[in-house]
Amino acid sequence: MRKWVCWLMIASVFLLPGCWDQDLLKDARLVYAKGYDRSPDGKVIQTLVIRRVTPGEEPKPLNTVHSAVGSTVRDASESNLLKIDNLRFYKFQVELLGESLAKKDLFSYMDVIYRDPEAPLTAKFAVVDGKASDILQQKKVSEKLIGEYLVKLIESGEEQSTFPQETVQSIRPKMLDPGRDFVLPDIKQKGKEVVIKGAAMFHGHRMTGTLDPDQSILFTLLSGEPGKSARFSKKVNPGKVTNPSNYITVSADGRKVKRKMKVNVRRNGEVEVDLEVNLPVTVMEYAQDRLDEEKQVKRLNKTLSKILTEEADEVIGKMKKARCDGLGVGRQLIAYHPEVWKEKKWSRDYPKVRFHPKVKVEIVGSGILN
Known part of the structure; x- marks a missing residue:
């Protein structure tokens, strides 16, 4: 009886289906950083930083930058998907918001993130004094790829109390809370460098003011x-x-x-x-x-x-x-x-x-x- 059970189990292995929904990492074009700006006519400009590795004996990671325009965030993403095969967003580490966009209804631009089951909830946010695309187009800062540089910059500011630690997940309940607002890192381009400007203050879903670095440190203490x-x-x-x-x-x-x-x-x-x-x-x-x-x-x-x-x-x-x-x-x-x-x-x-x-x-x- 035991032999029949063993043979039945072995035979059943050949009847099991494979991974029909597999998503091979080697075939994916991974987004490591992205930014959003608002065009003069009110449309959304999406800028993506995509990581690729050069083939050869000593492979090196490189960034390519792509942009698209749409009426909504999803519309802009679909335009980028038409240009880039196997585009995936589940590895992005930081999202930049141009100041003109941050002063509008931020929640409407973030809605698509919270509906996407693959969106990384631990990704960082930062507001840019100017355009997010200008920073992402640099590709590298101080020999570091722009995505890694921005993450380290924000984490350094958090460690030094320049602004509180916030992620995609943590700011959503604050945006929906009528009794509490939040602040986000405020960064700017300075020559070929990207530096911390301070903190951006929000009321409800909109950016309403800024604090300089000393003021934002005091805010985190308060x-x-x-x-x-x-x-x-x-x-x-x-x-x-x-x-x-x-x-x-x-x-x-x-x-x-x-x-x-x-x-x-x-x-x-x-x-x-x-x-x-x-x-x-x-x-x-x-x-x-x-x-x-x-x-x-x-x-x-x-x-x-x-x-x-x-x-x-x-x-x-x-x-x-x-x-x-x-x-x-x-x-x-x-x-x-x-x-x-x-x-x-x-x-x-x-x-x-x-x-x-x-x-x-x-x-x-x-x-x-x-």
Whole structure:
């Protein structure tokens, strides 16, 4: 009986169908980076960076760049598919958005990504000061292929707390959340280089403003989403701004930053937010030294706390002007004060919120010098 079962199992192998839906990687034209711009007549311009490897004893990866225009993202993709055989999007690592497109309804351009089961949800987003196509057409930056360079650039900014870590997956719930907005990396072309400009603020589905690098680092600290480190260089001594000895450079470990936010509602319906950030820092550079003196350290702590608190107030002012609730005050109202939230029209009432930011700096290390 056992022999018959074994022979039956062996015979059944020949009756099994093959992989009818296989997609061989060696035949695919893989998209590693893509960008979208808006044409003057309102159409979508899609730019794709496709990886290919040169044949030979020492194969080398190269980029080819293709563009197409369509009424929608899918329409532009179909135009590219007609020109490129076996085009596949499941390996793309970064998507760039031209500024003119980001200021429109971003969700309508992203809808196709969330409907595609092959779309990589961990891909990075960035807004370009100008056209996304101009950056992708470079193909290489500093001997690195443009796709890899952009991913490393964005990851470096995330580690240094220049902007929060966001992906295709993470920004969708924020776009649909009436009580919270988001920010994305803001990059630009500088000669033959691509550099970080800061962060792009969004309200709802549209880009509404920008933060410079120092301001965007403060935003990540205020939002409670710092990266591995956060670094500042500030003028703490009187004298010429051109004298390096009047400046101090400090670095904070993102894991040790403590942030508290409390949303209060007054009887008249006014919303106030108490926001406190405790920032233990290590001195990276300070030519005047004397950090072994308690009086000197206390003075620097007080000066840095005052400077960063004032700058935090400026950052919040820019966010209010852009109507970007990146700190999630609205989400707190929805959760803990639902009756108050129902009476609010957040686009109108968010700029009226009174914030009381406080950044408390404490020098806890001075490098290897005593």
